[in-house]
Amino acid sequence: MECVNTEADHARPQPRPKQIRRWRKYLADEIAEAKLYEQLAKRKTGQERQILLGLAAAERRHQAHWQDLLGDKAENLPSPSAHRVMLGWLARIFGSVFVLALAQRAESESPYESDQDATRRMAADEEVHEEVVRALAARGRQKLSGGLRAAVFGANDGLVSNFALIMGMGGTGVGATVVLLTGIAGLLAGALSMAAGEFISVRSQRELLDATRPTQATIRAAPDLDFDHNELVLVYRARGLSTEDAEHRALERLGMFDCDCRPERSYKPEDEVDEHRAVGSAWTAAGSSFCFFGVGALIPVLPYLFGAVGWWAVGLSTAMVSIALLCTGAIVGLLSGASPLKRALRQLAIGIGAAAITYLLGTLLGVGVA
Incomplete structure (x- = not known):
């Protein structure tokens, strides 16, 4: 008599509670990512819209995988990760450049490569998605490269240079009025210098391209x-x-x-790249650099402008500049597709380090003069 196997040969093993929690989290994240790409696609036309919709469709396929594994446990999902929630919020309010830069990092950190419950095709999809999002983000960065580049770096230069100048003067022991006048002079001189430098740089680059x-x-x-x-x-x-x-x-x-x-x-005309667009307008770069250097350079001066003196003024100035440096560093990180936190901390360390050195030099000079 032939022996009959009563157990199904291909029965799926019962998942462990830890697995179920992980799958539910994956499913929630995939749903959030699909919605993100669909929201971004609504603001685009033509090829970019089709690309984003293609990414959303791929995320829907990944959803189906986790839903199949979870079965009736695919209901009442947890909230997606904070990163995905923030991306969705940014997509509804702001443009796509910052969102795509953050999405690029999210795609690069996919856990599917090391998770045996995800298929190899899903892991390969996520790897390719990173490159697709990187290319889309690069298009946006190119459009912003002229004026925004000058604005971000102009603000950062104003923060660091004028804060260092004020700290250096403060270290010499001069009065708050002298520090204030020095800061205002540094603001005006630096803003005019940055604007002139940006104008000459961009104009020269355009002339070189011509x-x-x-x-x-x-x-x-x-x-x-x-x-x-x-x-x-x-x-x-x-x-x-x-x-x-x-x-x-x-x-x-x-x-x-x-x-x-x-x-x-x-010969095909579409092969030509408009390098002038990438360089940007000389007047736009100069104007952005002047305004944002001035804004950045004004921040360390504000406590002195409103009458603060001594260590109270130094502390307020340092705190305000630190917050501004963290913001500009995070923006640079977003635009470059790098970690906003790491870039923010690096920017803070450089700015505070430069100010500390000039303060010590000012202290030494003050002692020497005395």
Whole structure:
């Protein structure tokens, strides 16, 4: 008589309570991420919208995996992680640049790679999602690169330089009025210097791009060129094309379309990158730098401006500058896709360190003068 196995060969083992809690957390996070990408897609059009909707669809597939494992335990889920909640809140209020930068970090920290309950395909999805979000965030960073770059770094420079200047003067033992006047002078001088520097830097960079951008001389000269001694080949080789691609491009310019043409070697206008857009406007950079340097440089001066003196003024100034440095550091971290906390703490350490050094130097100078 044939033996019958009463136990199902492929019965799924009963999950442990710890597993169930982890799966429920994963499911809540996947639902939050899908909603995030859908919210961002509502503000986009064209290709970016389709990409974000594709990411949302992938997160929905991941949801189905955890729902299948949980069965009837997929109801009344816990709140998603605080990180996902914050992303959803930011997506509803602000633009996508900061949200995508934070989402990039969330995708890079996916636990699926080391979790046996997640499939290899899910882990691979999350790895690819990081690159997709990184590319989308890069588009936003490029649009903000001119004015916002000058604004963020201008504010940070104003904070650090003027705070260090005030601390240095305070260390010499001079009165609060002298410290205040020094801070105001540092604010005006620094803001004007930063604005002029940004204007010259961006204008020079744009002029350099103009000087290196190819002209339309090849179009004007093409009808009169000697086909047997085609100088156009030299032009395109000098621009970085291989010999074969340069010859193909030259034949196109001369109208020799009966050649063995290769479409991938043909000129396409969309191949050109508008580098001027990435550099930004010189006036925008200068104006942003002036205003935000001034705002940053004003913060350490405020306690003295409102009559504080001595250690009370130093403490207030230090506290206000510390908060501002943490904010600018976090913004830089968000824009670069790095940890906002680490960048904020690094910015704080650099700013306070510079002020401490100038204060000690001012103390030594004050003692020497006395």
